[in-house]
Amino acid sequence: xxxxxxxxxxxxxxxxxxxxxxxxxxxxxxxxxxxxxxxxxxxxxxxxxxxxxxxxxxxxxxxxxxxxxxxxxxxxxxxxxxxxxxxxxxxxxxxxxxxxxxxxxxxxxxxxxxxxxxxxxxxxxxxxxxxxxxxxxxxxxxxxxxxxxxxxxxxxxxxxxxxxxxxxxxxxxxxxxxxxxxxxxxxxxxxxxxxxxxxxxxxxxxxxxxxxxxxxxxxxxxxxxxxxxxxxxxxxxxxxxxxxxxxxxxxxxxxxxxxxxxxxxxxxxxxxxxxxxxxxxxxxxxxxxxxxxxxxxxxxxxxxxxxxxxxxxxxxxxxxxxxxxxxxxxxxxxxxxxxxxxxxxxxxxxxxxxxxxxxxxxxxxxxxxxxxxxxxxxxxxxxxxxxxxxxxxxxxxxxxxxxxxxxxxxxxxxxxxxxxxxxxxxxxxxxxxxxxxxxxxxxxxxxxxxxxxxxxxxxxxxxxxxxxxxxxxxxxxxxxxxxx
Numbered sequence: 001x002x003x004x005x006x007x008x009x010x011x012x013x014x015x016x017x018x019x020x021x022x023x024x025x026x027x028x029x030x031x032x033x034x035x036x037x038x039x040x041x042x043x044x045x046x047x048x049x050x051x052x053x054x055x056x057x058x059x060x061x062x063x064x065x066x067x068x069x070x071x072x073x074x075x076x077x078x079x080x081x082x083x084x085x086x087x088x089x090x091x092x093x094x095x096x097x098x099x100x101x102x103x104x105x106x107x108x109x110x111x112x113x114x115x116x117x118x119x120x121x122x123x124x125x126x127x128x129x130x131x132x133x134x135x136x137x138x139x140x141x142x143x144x145x146x147x148x149x150x151x152x153x154x155x156x157x158x159x160x161x162x163x164x165x166x167x168x169x170x171x172x173x174x175x176x177x178x179x180x181x182x183x184x185x186x187x188x189x190x191x192x193x194x195x196x197x198x199x200x201x202x203x204x205x206x207x208x209x210x211x212x213x214x215x216x217x218x219x220x221x222x223x224x225x226x227x228x229x230x231x232x233x234x235x236x237x238x239x240x241x242x243x244x245x246x247x248x249x250x251x252x253x254x255x256x257x258x259x260x261x262x263x264x265x266x267x268x269x270x271x272x273x274x275x276x277x278x279x280x281x282x283x284x285x286x287x288x289x290x291x292x293x294x295x296x297x298x299x300x301x302x303x304x305x306x307x308x309x310x311x312x313x314x315x316x317x318x319x320x321x322x323x324x325x326x327x328x329x330x331x332x333x334x335x336x337x338x339x340x341x342x343x344x345x346x347x348x349x350x351x352x353x354x355x356x357x358x359x360x361x362x363x364x365x366x367x368x369x370x371x372x373x374x375x376x377x378x379x380x381x382x383x384x385x386x387x388x389x390x391x392x393x394x395x396x397x398x399x400x401x402x403x404x405x406x407x408x409x410x411x412x413x414x415x416x417x418x419x420x421x422x423x424x425x426x427x428x429x430x431x432x433x434x435x436x437x438x439x440x441x442x443x444x445x446x447x448x449x450x451x452x453x454x455x456x457x458x459x460x461x462x463x464x465x466x467x468x469x470x471x472x473x474x475x476x477x478x479x480x481x482x483x484x
Contacts, residue, residue, distance in 0.1 A: 047082050049097065050106045051075055053114040053164075054121070054178060055171070056137060058098045060106050074140040078133075095132045114164065118178055119200045125187045125207035129153065129179030141175035150180035157184035157193045158242045162253035162296055174198040187212040189321025190220075190304040192238040197298035203319040220323030222307045222330035223343050227271030236271075236305060240264050246297060256294040259285055272306035289320055326350045339414045341397050346416045353418050355427050356466040357384065357411040359401070359438075364457025369406060372456060375449045377401045380409055383441035384463075387433040388413050390425040410466070431464035438463045 049059045057078035078097030100106060109117065122128050127150040129138040139147045142156055157180070159173030166174065177184045177198035185191035186199030187210040200206035207213065230236040247260035263285045266274040278285060286292040287302045288310035303310035304321035307330050312322035317329040325345045328336060337354070338347035346352035359380050363369045369376065378401075385396040394413070402410045413430070415421040439460050443453055462469045 047085075048103060048106065049075075049079050049082065050110065052109055052117055053112070054117050055141070055166075055175075056098060056121075057096065058100055058106060058109065059094075060100050060103045074137060077136075096136055097133065115200075115205075118198065119205055122178070122181055122200050123206050125181045125200055125205075125210050127180045127182045134179050138175065138179045141179075142172050143170075150183040153180045154183055158195050158238070158245070160195070160242075160246055160249055160254070160297070161197060162251065163197065165253060167253040168249060168251045181207065182212075188216040189213065189300055190216060190235055192235050194239040194242050194299045195297070196300055201298070201300075208319070217322065217324045218327065219325075220304070220307075221325060221340070221343060221345055222312065222323050222333060223340060224272050224306055224308050227269065227273060230271040230305065231268060236267075239300075239302075240267050243267070243299070246295075254296045256292070256296070259283075259292070259294065263287070267302075272302075272309040275306075275309060289316060337412065339398070339400060341395070341414070341416060344416075346414055351416070353415040353423055355388075355413040355415070355423060355430065357413065357430055357464055358462065358466040358468060359384075359409045359411060359460065360462035360468070361407060361409075362457070362459040362461060363407065365455060366406060368456045372446075372451050373403060375446065375451060376456075376458065377403060377409060379442040379445035379449075379458075380411070382445045383438045384411055384413065384430065386441050387437065388426050388430050390422065390429040394421075433463065435460050435463060 047059050049057055051057050057075050059078065059082050074096055078094075081094060081096050112120075128134050130149040135147070135149065138150070138153055139145050142153060144152075147153060153176045156169075156172045156176035159169045159176065161171055161174040162168045163174060173195060174197055177186060177196065181187065181199040181201075184195075184199065185193035186196050186201045186207045196202075196207070202208060225233060225236075241264075243260050244264035246254065247257045247264060249257065262283065263274070263278070266277045270277045275287060284292065285295075288306065289301050289303060291297070291299060291301065301321065303312055304323075307323050310322075312320070312329060313331040314329040316322065317324055323330060325333070325338075326336075326347050328338070328347070333340075333345060333347070336347050336349075338345050339352070340346075348354050381396050381399045381401045384401070385399045386393045388394050388399065398414045398416070400412045400414070402412075404410050413426065415423055415426070442458060442460060446453060446456065446458065
């Protein structure tokens, strides 16, 4: 027997009514409840958050919840953003928080030092504040929503921050250098910015290994400007001003402020002589390679400006701001027969050619020769410079004369511009100049220096070929490297 009409009607009506009730009443009600849940309970709760020592908010997916909202805080923005996650949102789109893949990472970071966290986040000593989410942190830390990138943060690069309290400037300087290390000059040991607090700066850290740092020290020279020139040199002036600014801060968080003012004045007045000036006053504040520990700062050190005063050498050069022209430390230049001329270094095999020569001479008194050795070598230098130029004299500073032994002097003539200085013509001129001409030039210099020609009795017997008049000395490839 088949189903009657009533049974058929009920089998269709009841499911249809159920569907109608669901879509017209239950689904809107569930949506309303879900909205209430989101409003009251915070939406997505499947994550935890942590604010690290840099004041950067990091988040990790998990289950949990509970936090104290801080009005106007970027931490609040990061957590609210985390709570609003939807199925179409990925953590890579985050504008305020940094998501890590495990709660264990947050636990590990909680015991990391501040410097270690800075290093791990900025392994290239670059500008990480140009893109979100770090850009939003840069705006937040500097309290300036109009900042478009690190270029806008440059005025804060030398701002003084007392750590770990983030005192004096509310952490603005520290944040600018942490997020904009390249803009703030942390990738070079010189420049206008002295403050590197917040940068991954120091031996074996990221800023010490940058291409910019290596190029900087390679192009620097082992020469110092005098005090007057340094006073007019913008980077030196900026460093002095920052040190003076530290000393003038009203904050009680900073230590040794009177010493900072003394240091700034000594640097301004004496240039690289500030160390000797302070030492004469029994004051030791550091400056070469390190600072006195009483200062509450992380500043670059002054060997970059004062390599000779600070004693830049092979043993201390690698982990410092010392110049390393051609990859050589300042004390190694003499071993490579490098000449410093017009505040540049000229090294054979790198950027200059050399003409080698020899001067042989007789003398009347060993004692007088010893007493007047410097002026005698200078006289030889002047004589060779006068005749080395083929058509006109060359700068005597391009001629290096070394005492080999009594009666023999080695001569090296540097050609810093081989295209303008024809080595063949110059060699011919040096080797072919009559001894009488050299003798006259030497006598004129000795006489002008007040040396008795008769008592000293210098008589030139050979000037030219480094192998000697008959080739008996055999130094056809140049003299050995004597100290100058």
